[in-house]
Amino acid sequence: MNKPALHTSLSPALLHLYDLDDSVVVIIDVFRATSTIASALYNGATCVIPVDSVPLAIEISSKIDGIAAGERDGKLAEGLQYGNSPLEYTREFIAGKTLVLTTTNGTRLLHMALARGADTVVSGSFPNLSAVCDFLISEKKNVVLACAGWKDRFNLEDTLFAGAVISRVKDHFTIHCDSSLMAEAMYENNKEDLMSFVPGLTHYHRLVERFGLIDDIRFCITPDTANVLPVYKDEKLVVK
């Protein structure tokens, strides 16, 4: 039997190049949307509703008594009380509640994947690396690893996560995709000390030099600290 195919899309602006029908699409926004989604669900959030805009986040959360949260350009968005830090969503705070989340890149990409007919959409980051890999192997479907990047630009942290997934699941897939070869090579060359690699990233300057979020970054690149699988169903991300 032929193995299913795996591709990596390095930017939302490249997603149209890949066939999402009958595919599992993994939304990857390591700093920080998909790390925050894993954290909130791991800590007992009922679900996460990803939305495109701040007004919509406020409108939906007020109707359902949820937590409206998110960021624009890495900062707390105006009109929201909670941000996009995975460390904000402790069990004490979020258990039993619904998080309505809007972010610059990750939630937008998730809606793009849905609009393009993705069969199954899950979200992934280092905190839920194993859950994502186990699911991809068990599904036996084609996979597109979809990196959110930053305003359509390529970024390394999302690529490194794609590489981490590929390095664990590659025996189960056919991979003829230079993006995937590159992602795996970058991960293999840096996996022993991802944290030392991080200060070179453009996103590091944005998050740490401007906002001081070093603890966020450490959480976002540490494997399996919030190891649940968020799956999109009925307009919500829920734990599978």
Add this chain to the structure above:
Amino acid sequence: MNKPALHTSLSPALLHLYDLDDSVVVIIDVFRATSTIASALYNGATCVIPVDSVPLAIEISSKIDGIAAGERDGKLAEGLQYGNSPLEYTREFIAGKTLVLTTTNGTRLLHMALARGADTVVSGSFPNLSAVCDFLISEKKNVVLACAGWKDRFNLEDTLFAGAVISRVKDHFTIHCDSSLMAEAMYENNKEDLMSFVPGLTHYHRLVERFGLIDDIRFCITPDTANVLPVYKDEKLVVK
């Protein structure tokens, strides 16, 4: 004084993210358009006219008694007598003649860069690596390294060339660009034996397994064997 900025665009579908005004844009299509352009000019072609379509290549070349050449999907395009192999353009054949070239990715990207207002457009590949680097350093302008990829998909060979350029010129530029960091890292990790890296590339399967072009590939990834700088001027690429 601030150093000029250097960015790497990993696909024509990402070129719109970069400001090309007052910038030098390096068109990169290692397999094989920009290797062929370097080869033809190095061997004495009067100029190379890059055109978008096969009919236009035939029309222009018949008017000026030029050589109409090119490929579609890696093969000699119908109606053309000459292809996109750098090894076809020996001094005996091409000296004193004009090459009218159309290719799947490289010539299209060149026209995109012009349409987006690039100040200066040059073409680069391993055969003219040093000439490209010397020019970028001497110009002291912002630089965009524009990878042609394959039908808008990322490819590794163009990225490796971008990395080779960055590794030589980086002290002269400000680089806050994850694409450039990745390209340099991929090059540094593979520069000792690029040929051994090549069989993993998706393009390798296209060129070698289907068309047997291993000598072409070796030429395209060998530095400085056709070390001229092709600059676009008055609708032609000429040696600067």
